[in-house]
Amino acid sequence: MTTRTPILLILTASLIAGVLSALVLSQGINMNADGWAFWSGAVSLAEGQGYTHFYGNAPIWEWPPTFSYFIAAWQSVFGVSVRTLIYSTVFLSVLAVLLWGWFFHRLAELFTLSDRLRLLFHIATLLFLAAFIPYYYKSLLIDNLRFALLPLYLHFFMNVVRAETESARWKSASGLILTGMLLAVIHNANLAFVGAAVVMLPCIVRPKSNAFVIAAASLVLPVAAWYLVRVLFVLHPGHGFFFRLSFDSIALLLPKLLQDTANLLFGETAWKHYGLLLAIGLAIIIAWRIRGQRSGSGSGKPEKPNPVGVLLIFAGLALLLNTAMCYVVQLSTVTRYIWFIPLLLVPLLFLQALRVSPRVLYPMSLAVFLLPALGKIVLLIFFTLTDWGNYVSAKPLEAFVRSDMFIEREYATGDPQRTEKGVLVSPPLYPWVEKRAVR
Numbered sequence: 001m002t003t004r005t006p007i008l009l010i011l012t013a014s015l016i017a018g019v020l021s022a023l024v025l026s027q028g029i030n031m032n033a034d035g036w037a038f039w040s041g042a043v044s045l046a047e048g049q050g051y052t053h054f055y056g057n058a059p060i061w062e063w064p065p066t067f068s069y070f071i072a073a074w075q076s077v078f079g080v081s082v083r084t085l086i087y088s089t090v091f092l093s094v095l096a097v098l099l100w101g102w103f104f105h106r107l108a109e110l111f112t113l114s115d116r117l118r119l120l121f122h123i124a125t126l127l128f129l130a131a132f133i134p135y136y137y138k139s140l141l142i143d144n145l146r147f148a149l150l151p152l153y154l155h156f157f158m159n160v161v162r163a164e165t166e167s168a169r170w171k172s173a174s175g176l177i178l179t180g181m182l183l184a185v186i187h188n189a190n191l192a193f194v195g196a197a198v199v200m201l202p203c204i205v206r207p208k209s210n211a212f213v214i215a216a217a218s219l220v221l222p223v224a225a226w227y228l229v230r231v232l233f234v235l236h237p238g239h240g241f242f243f244r245l246s247f248d249s250i251a252l253l254l255p256k257l258l259q260d261t262a263n264l265l266f267g268e269t270a271w272k273h274y275g276l277l278l279a280i281g282l283a284i285i286i287a288w289r290i291r292g293q294r295s296g297s298g299s300g301k302p303e304k305p306n307p308v309g310v311l312l313i314f315a316g317l318a319l320l321l322n323t324a325m326c327y328v329v330q331l332s333t334v335t336r337y338i339w340f341i342p343l344l345l346v347p348l349l350f351l352q353a354l355r356v357s358p359r360v361l362y363p364m365s366l367a368v369f370l371l372p373a374l375g376k377i378v379l380l381i382f383f384t385l386t387d388w389g390n391y392v393s394a395k396p397l398e399a400f401v402r403s404d405m406f407i408e409r410e411y412a413t414g415d416p417q418r419t420e421k422g423v424l425v426s427p428p429l430y431p432w433v434e435k436r437a438v439r
Helices: 004-024 033-046 066-078 082-108 115-136 143-162 166-184 188-204 208-232 247-266 268-295 307-330 333-338 340-344 348-356 361-385 431-435
Strands: 028-031 399-402
Touching: 004 082, 004 115, 028 033, 028 082, 033 066, 066 082, 066 143, 082 115, 082 143, 115 340, 115 361, 143 166, 143 188, 143 340, 166 188, 166 208, 188 208, 268 307
Parallel strands: none
Antiparallel strands: 028 399
């Protein structure tokens, strides 16, 4: 496989993701309360009114303004309409597949693979991403931006760990710090990724002295940027939860997270169809192991797992994860975006399969991942062309907003009005916005 092949495959997958995202969002986009706030804030920023809601200039103090600035930049070119939100979301879908595809390409370089297996890995992974990303990027949420840029942070982290010279390590550390600062001012939750990197760096980077310096800079500067934005825009102290987690907040979040996770992984539909494959595969491997022990083979070599059992386990796990990719969108907003990263890292299972699976089974396990990804692409196109997907594949917590709608600051309340420009709508008036209008 030539060095250009992965690049061509990544570009092709990004193009597929862009087309799918445009099809999925062609009729409109889903927006919950957060989405309306981002959109209102973008209009207010563009008009010099500050980072505010439409209602009495009520400040938006739940999130940093970075995402609203991103939307405002697109609106300055394409105008204030849902179509502009769709253009920006399609762009983020393409960017996410590009960056995640490149990250997985870099990760695959750490494994010794034949050209054929490496090609299969890239094709399956990129098709998985091309089907997965547009399906998630169906709502106007800040997570679309932060998850699209996260692989940059992982890329620089990998470079810091693998650097062979001090100059190369510090160059990569500069990229890690700058990307960490960008992530920190996009969303408060990104500090979790920054914190994880800071903890890991001293453990795996040598010499230790440099590792501690890099880790300290990677923590202090992103947190300083995060805190500065909070002070400048007077953001709500309640969203500083990564620095003041209480037992009450954990007690409220944990049961919901556990319940949604149980519904996702052990729901009747997923478990009934694919759990049986896992159980049968595990039973075959256990039986194979017991038979080997009874036969008393004294070769001293570790016995390979039964190939049939291994294949069934990979098939069951792959199909279960692909099913989870579909059903997770219907869970609560918090839970489904917590699950975004674990599901996106499904391709890592391909690489790990090399360690336990006979070589002949690796292409077969890839095919098991490949077919659901292709099926998802076909379903996305079918749902879109039949106008079915808006009601079937994304149900719910969000309100569907048609592509011909737009908003204006002067129209804070009222029924939709048809104009030559499109349908003028007013954002929903949420009770907590009214209470904070004057402070």
